[in-house]
Amino acid sequence: MVRRAVAVELEVTRELNKLLYSVESAYLGIVREVVEYAVTNNVTNPTQLHRLFYSKYRQEYPSLNSQLVIQAIRQASEIAKSFIEKKRRGLVSKPYPEVRSVSIRFTEIAWNYRQFTGSIAPVRIAISPISTGKRGRASKKLEIWLKPHRRFWQYWWKVLTGEAELASTLIVKRRLNRWYAVFIFELKPREEKPQSVVAFDINENTVAVGKIDIKTTVSKVTDWNRQYVTPELYMIRTDFGKLARRYGAIRNKIIDRLKPGFVLPNGNYVNVTNTREYRKCVKRLREGIRKVSRVRQVANELTKTPAVIITEELGDNPQESMINEIKGNETRHRIKQTPFKAVEKAVEDKALERGSKLFHVSAYRNSRVCPMHFVKLERTDDWHMLQCSLGHYVHRDYASILNMAWKTTLEAWTKGVWWDLKREKMNWKVREGDSNPIIPYSIVQYLWYVLMIFTASFEQSPAMLARGAPMNPAGGANEGWGRAPPTPS
Ligand SMILES: [Zn+2]
Numbered sequence: 001m002v003r004r005a006v007a008v009e010l011e012v013t014r015e016l017n018k019l020l021y022s023v024e025s026a027y028l029g030i031v032r033e034v035v036e037y038a039v040t041n042n043v044t045n046p047t048q049l050h051r052l053f054y055s056k057y058r059q060e061y062p063s064l065n066s067q068l069v070i071q072a073i074r075q076a077s078e079i080a081k082s083f084i085e086k087k088r089r090g091l092v093s094k095p096y097p098e099v100r101s102v103s104i105r106f107t108e109i110a111w112n113y114r115q116f117t118g119s120i121a122p123v124r125i126a127i128s129p130i131s132t133g134k135r136g137r138a139s140k141k142l143e144i145w146l147k148p149h150r151r152f153w154q155y156w157w158k159v160l161t162g163e164a165e166l167a168s169t170l171i172v173k174r175r176l177n178r179w180y181a182v183f184i185f186e187l188k189p190r191e192e193k194p195q196s197v198v199a200f201d202i203n204e205n206t207v208a209v210g211k212i213d214i215k216t217t218v219s220k221v222t223d224w225n226r227q228y229v230t231p232e233l234y235m236i237r238t239d240f241g242k243l244a245r246r247y248g249a250i251r252n253k254i255i256d257r258l259k260p261g262f263v264l265p266n267g268n269y270v271n272v273t274n275t276r277e278y279r280k281c282v283k284r285l286r287e288g289i290r291k292v293s294r295v296r297q298v299a300n301e302l303t304k305t306p307a308v309i310i311t312e313e314l315g316d317n318p319q320e321s322m323i324n325e326i327k328g329n330e331t332r333h334r335i336k337q338t339p340f341k342a343v344e345k346a347v348e349d350k351a352l353e354r355g356s357k358l359f360h361v362s363a364y365r366n367s368r369v370c371p372m373h374f375v376k377l378e379r380t381d382d383w384h385m386l387q388c389s390l391g392h393y394v395h396r397d398y399a400s401i402l403n404m405a406w407k408t409t410l411e412a413w414t415k416g417v418w419w420d421l422k423r424e425k426m427n428w429k430v431r432e433g434d435s436n437p438i439i440p441y442s443i444v445q446y447l448w449y450v451l452m453i454f455t456a457s458f459e460q461s462p463a464m465l466a467r468g469a470p471m472n473p474a475g476g477a478n479e480g481w482g483r484a485p486p487t488p489s
Helices: 014-041 046-060 066-088 113-118 150-160 240-262 276-285 287-302 318-323 329-337 340-354 396-407 410-417 441-460
Strands: 002-011 104-106 124-131 139-147 164-166 170-175 178-187 196-202 206-213 232-237 307-312 357-361 377-379 385-388 393-395
Touching: 002 150, 002 170, 002 340, 014 046, 014 066, 014 104, 014 124, 014 139, 014 170, 046 066, 066 104, 066 124, 104 124, 113 164, 124 170, 150 164, 150 178, 196 340, 196 396, 196 441, 206 287, 206 396, 206 441, 232 287, 232 396, 240 276, 240 287, 287 340, 307 340, 307 396, 340 357, 385 396, 393 396, 396 441
Parallel strands: 196 307, 307 357
Antiparallel strands: 002 139, 002 178, 104 170, 124 139, 164 178, 170 178, 196 206, 206 232, 377 385, 385 393
16 A cells, blocks of 8 residues: 655634644643653553553643544554664664654544545545543534645545545644644555566666566567667666765865854864754755655656566665675765665655566675676676676676566576575575565566577677666667667568
8 A cells, every 4th residue: 555645734823823732732742751651661552551641631631632632642652662663773872752743643533534535625624623522522623724735636636536545544733833734645556567677776876777678578579689678777877975975075064164163161172963053054955855856766767667676675774784895984974875775665655656566686696696697706996897707797786687687587596696606505595585476477487588588699799788888878768778679580
């Protein structure tokens, strides 16, 4: 299930604003206290926390809709859980989490969900944050106008056509002085026939892509020019590393500029990065926003047509394993800034929405084996270039994506990846996990066929993978090898 959150600003009068603020502060108070208790006493079960706190807060905040009390406790349980998990993994040092802001959750009965979804073009919500009855049963309905925008209508149209559903929980959230209703749309994944096989690999400054179109049947292909069925290899520039480096330099400049203002009497400096001024300056750089938009761009490009998408299984912390190979502080920092997981997540998300299927293969030896000859690749002076023991050169990233593609075909699995390079025993464990059946057999067959032809044609032009030009057709992702269309032989 794909979820999309759409925030729509609310038209809030002065009185309503005041009321929402007071509801928010009560809600935040509950979340904070319960989180603190949950973390200190290691009690995160929502039912248990409910039993401990519900009546306490009903008494403390008699006018708050009881539904909100329930939700606040539940939210606290979630925050506590994730905090304890992070702590377990050594990612936090604070004793308990600082809850700075909350999103107020209205369940189906605390807002006019039924009425809202029954409407063709809803422009108002009615929420019930305040209770008037003795036991919180009767509640006052507050009608609020929305300021709907294009994106909201796009998703609403999907609701009307049955492609999406509106989740019953509504979130009300404040950012600075504005209030938003956050609607959660659940999109139904599309079922589509894959049109291509796409393998991709995320690197510091690029995403390497290998694409094979499935427009033709295997029998047809045999009559055609062999060049036509070779995988199309290209790079999408992301420059995450460069971006990180550039922003790093700017950040250092900001620190230098602010430093004189933070001298302690003994002549030392306060750690400038902890100051409000510094955070303000950094925020203005919008580094995060730029990164996110590039991540989205990549996801869009890879999922344009319904495809079988193949990528490496990234561990929990792909950066760390990469860093172990690399020395030098600056490079380490850049790798850390490369949003591997974010790209993968975005692709996965988009893939589901557009009817593609994502398939993970192990990262094992992806850039160490020649994808044509299945022998070990040696390093060269250029980190990006590897040399096959048969003489030719291979670009590391292309080797990697072709090997990924090979891994989906069972025969090659033993041939290419489990080749007894160092007389190691086959590590069958790596092979388990979510294995092949996701990819229809006919596609596996097709892929295998294309790769075989590719291997065969490679014998005739052994330097192909090493030449820069054909891999990076001028700006065009769809040029293939930049050659004339096939002619029947
Ligand atoms: Zn080779």
